[in-house]
Amino acid sequence: MAEVQIAARPRTEFGKGAARRIRRNAEVPAVLYGHGTDTRHYRLPAHELMLAIKHDKNVLLSLQIEGGASELAIPRAVVKDPIKGFLEHVDLLLVRRGEKVTVEVPVIVVGDAISGTIVELQITALPVETEATHIPTGFEVSVQGLDAGDAIHAGQVPLPDGVTLAVDPDAVVVHVGAQQSAAALEADLAAAPGADAVAATVAADAAAAAEAADTEA
Numbered sequence: 085m086a087e088v089q090i091a092a093r094p095r096t097e098f099g100k101g102a103a104r105r106i107r108r109n110a111e112v113p114a115v116l117y118g119h120g121t122d123t124r125h126y127r128l129p130a131h132e133l134m135l136a137i138k139h140d141k142n143v144l145l146s147l148q149i150e151g152g153a154s155e156l157a158i159p160r161a162v163v164k165d166p167i168k169g170f171l172e173h174v175d176l177l178l179v180r181r182g183e184k185v186t187v188e189v190p191v192i193v194v195g196d197a198i199s200g201t202i203v204e205l206q207i208t209a210l211p212v213e214t215e216a217t218h219i220p221t222g223f224e225v226s227v228q229g230l231d232a233g234d235a236i237h238a239g240q241v242p243l244p245d246g247v248t249l250a251v252d253p254d255a256v257v258v259h260v261g262a263q264q265s266a267a268a269l270e271a272d273l274a275a276a277p278g279a280d281a282v283a284a285t286v287a288a289d290a291a292a293a294a295e296a297a298d299t300e301a
Contacts, residue, residue: 087156087217088136092147095125103173112171116147116157118178130171137162142187142219145176158185158216179216186213186250189220191241195228197260203227207257210241211250220244225258232262 095106095113103113111127126147136143137159147155157176165172179185188209197203210223223241230236239253 087144087146089146089148090128090132090136092126092128092149094150095127098125107170107172112174114174114176116155116176116178119180121178128174133174134171140221142189144217144219156180156216158187158219181217183216184213185216186211187219190222191257192222192224193227193258194224195226197227197230198232200263201232201260202263204259204261206259207238207255210238210257212243212247213250214247218246220247227258227260230260232260234260
């Protein structure tokens with residue numbers, strides 16, 4: 085996988101006020117930890133970091149630290165503003181070339197199941213162990229021709245060489261079910277607990293509305 089170079093400046097001030105000032109300066113507060121080293125605090129350029137993680141949450145970052153040093157890291161936790169969507173904070177895991185890491189890789193469903201079925205993705209990101217510098221961007225899972233009742237388990241997902249599962253092979257990744265007809269859905273709603281009471285309430289409301297309309301007329 086390609087490395088994305090990101091400039092990293094040491095962070096020397098802390099607290100909520102300091103974090104806000106960093107964000108106003110178009111930077112993101114970040115911490116780097118791993119390999120038994122002391123946690124280090126940095127400030128990263130917000131725009132470049134957002135672009136780096138936008139299409140690959142396991143992107144390999146080459147931190148170009150102010151002063152000349154460099155480190156390899158992958159995102160471990162990314163915090164975004166829930167309303168505006170800008171990056172608030174990022175935790176980075178220090179990695180070394182050749183070492184194995186456990187990450188969650190997105191599952192991508194391709195193909196078309198039999199008509200009249202619905203494809204349910206049970207595991208959106210598959211936990212695997214892989215070399216830190218060769219993390220896959222996604223696993224394609226084909227549902228072409230599958231029928232209701234069929235399923236694809238974790239152990240059936242094609243993995244590249246050097247990548248191993250970090251989850252039960254029998255875990256269901258994709259399940260194909262039958263689409264429910266309108267008649268069946270209506271029957272289920274009618275049989276649901278409290279359906280009679282809901283229907284009675286609706287009828288009473290309708291009758292009251294009709295009576296009010298007659299009175300106004």
